[in-house]
Amino acid sequence: MWDYSEKVLELFYNPLNQGSIDDPNQPDVAVVFGEVGSIACGDALRLHLKVQPSTDSILDARFQTFGCTSAIASSSALTEIIKGRTLDQALHITNRDIADFLGGLPEAKMHCSVMGQEALEAAIYKYRGIEVEHHEEDDGTLVCTCYGISEKKIRRAIAENDLSTVEQVTNYVKAGGGCGSCLAGIEDLILDAQQSVETVRAAAELAVEREQGIQPPISLTNLQKITMIQTVLDKEVRPVLVADGGDVSLHDVEGDRVLVKLQGACGSCPSSTETLKYAIEAKLQDLVLPSLVVEAI
Numbered sequence: 629m630w631d632y633s634e635k636v637l638e639l640f641y642n643p644l645n646q647g648s649i650d651d652p653n654q655p656d657v658a659v660v661f662g663e664v665g666s667i668a669c670g671d672a673l674r675l676h677l678k679v680q681p682s683t684d685s686i687l688d689a690r691f692q693t694f695g696c697t698s699a700i701a702s703s704s705a706l707t708e709i710i711k712g713r714t715l716d717q718a719l720h721i722t723n724r725d726i727a728d729f730l731g732g733l734p735e736a737k738m739h740c741s742v743m744g745q746e747a748l749e750a751a752i753y754k755y756r757g758i759e760v761e762h763h764e765e766d767d768g769t770l771v772c773t774c775y776g777i778s779e780k781k782i783r784r785a786i787a788e789n790d791l792s793t794v795e796q797v798t799n800y801v802k803a804g805g806g807c808g809s810c811l812a813g814i815e816d817l818i819l820d821a822q823q824s825v826e827t828v829r830a831a832a833e834l835a836v837e838r839e840q841g842i843q844p845p846i847s848l849t850n851l852q853k854i855t856m857i858q859t860v861l862d863k864e865v866r867p868v869l870v871a872d873g874g875d876v877s878l879h880d881v882e883g884d885r886v887l888v889k890l891q892g893a894c895g896s897c898p899s900s901t902e903t904l905k906y907a908i909e910a911k912l913q914d915l916v917l918p919s920l921v922v923e924a925i
């Protein structure tokens with residue numbers, strides 16, 4: 629028997645906002661839905677949003693869920709959390725926020741909160757005309773074929789939830805819960821993430837020491853520089869951009885010039901110059917080398 633919080637049981641027995649939203653055919657009201665999971669895998673969620681385009685805000689949210697107690701409670705919690713928020717605010721909601729709203733979830737059921745977060749992103753990306761499939765599969769690597777889980781999705785779950793064991797990854801995204809042939813690959817991703825965290829931490833400490841005059845400026849080999857730049861992009865920059873439907877990839881490093889490619893929503897965004905300067909260049913100057921200059925290709 630699972631140890632569910634009172635809030636989980638309350639929203640399971642009396643779910644709020646269950647159902648769909650009909651298109652009212654009114655000016656300044658748009659209806660969209662996002663869908664994740666599959667009934668064959670045990671859980672599926674369709675999240676319906678009523679959006680006011682003039683304010684970019686969510687007027688109403690409803691859900692249709694096939695799944696367990698946690699899946700239904702997580703879906704209901706999500707609709708309560710997002711109503712009244714702007715789409716940009718909603719994109720910053722994490723699976724942790726859903727679990728926290730519920731007073732916690734058993735760890736083996738955390739994938740239900742992840743499903744809610746993904747359905748929300750799917751609905752918003754669909755409304756904005758961004759391909760969700762691209763968002764899921766753009767690194768092209770499928771780690772768990774039993775559940776169709778990509779490397780990108782596993783890396784994100786590890787980073788956003790500080791996961792440190794394969795069992796936790798299975799609990800959050802289901803990868804590894806079938807034949808088990810992907811377990812070694814998941815372990816490698818966890819180790820890689822832990823090394824990245826260490827690199828960023830060391831870089832941050834170095835930056836503080838440099839600022840305080842404790843450490844003289846150091847010269848990095850090109851390989852060290854590229855490794856640190858890639859790590860900072862992966863850990864500090866990309867999660868923020870991905871949450872807004874964009875992304876960035878490192879193209880090349882020539883001396884102090886860092887050439888990057890802006891993707892997704894960032895590629896066509898009118899404020900891409902600000903993104904380059906404030907979100908990417910400032911971070912790299914802080915954490916890697918103050919002399920770095922970022923350019924888009």
Ligand code: FES
Nearest residue numbers: 772774806807808
């Ligand atoms: S490939 Fe991941 S459990 Fe089978």
